[in-house]
Amino acid sequence: DKGSAAAIPINEVDIAYVTPVTIGTPPQTLMLDLDTGSSDLWVFSSLTPSTQVRGQEIYTPTKSSTSKLLSGHTWSIRYGDGSGSRGSVYTDNFTIGGLEVRSQAVQTALEVSSSFTQEQSLDGLVGLGFSTLNTVRPSSQLTFFDNARPNLDEEVFTADLKYHATGSYDFGFIDSKKYTGNITYTAVQQSPGYWTHSLSGYSVGSGAFQASQISGISDTGTTLLYLPTAIVTAYYRQVQGAQNSQYYGGYVFPCSSTLPTFTFGIEGARFTIPASYINYTRISPTSTTCYGGLQSSSGLGINIFGDVALKAAFVVFSGTNPPRIGFATK
């Protein structure tokens, strides 16, 4: 078995990517954020208070002949950006890109935080982290990937996220048309449940490569790239007028500044993030001050290789034993 689906940016600065999925019988289509940084599959639903729904598509379990309440089960999740949601649980048929899982746990939101209400193009998340992170209690549930794995041609899924364009997620196969050269794999530490791995180092612009093991998580659900302060300050030292703003909560610079590229290593391979990906967004529509796509991880307690980095590569999440992650140029 295998599947392939679009990864569509939800706004003009790629703040997140959504993928069409179908749930239930007859199929209900929702646009969900496939998130390797968490492991709950939750959706806006008919149980979500209408005051918290603003334009999202909802899943209505009572309209599906194959839905079943997972009685007595609840969930509650908090993300690194402070957002969160909680609710009850159904099982139902769930399909991404033609790949179906029967009796997938679909977590129906009874409450969502305001940032989810405000994001009207995002109808929920599909957690693709390791199932150990799932928050359903009293019994935790398996991710879509863990449920699909026994039927997949190959125990992998791949992410081909694109800058200001639609990319794709593939399940069960590696599409050789989507990358160039070889895939470089590196070991994954699967506890506590993120896709945790190391970079072999970095370079700023045409500067020398600094070899150093930098551990972090590859997280398709996080927009930006968060690295240790020393690396981030070395980068912005090359940017005219850059400053670390308390007010804006990170590095900002004049939008007209010339930014260097940023290169990260995976084992012996090198991946270069174009300057345009790091010139992330104006701090307001009419401002000439811009916010960087590379920020310090010091407040997070974890380095996060988010979309700004991932969209510079073709990424293979391999559920083999032991798990590993692969990067290729494209």
Ligand SMILES: CC[C@H](C)[C@H](NC(=O)[C@@H](NC[C@H](O)[C@@H](N)CC(C)C)C(C)C)C(=O)N[C@@H](Cc1ccccc1)C(=O)OC
């Ligand atoms: C089950 C909880 C999941 C795994 C949650 N995962 C995350 O927060 C990770 N991914 C975050 C998501 O990708 C998020 N950006 C999706 C959007 C649409 C809201 C972060 C760390 C990159 C987590 O670790 N939450 C922390 C809260 C946290 C994390 C980081 C920093 C500060 C606080 C927690 O509650 O752990 C039990």
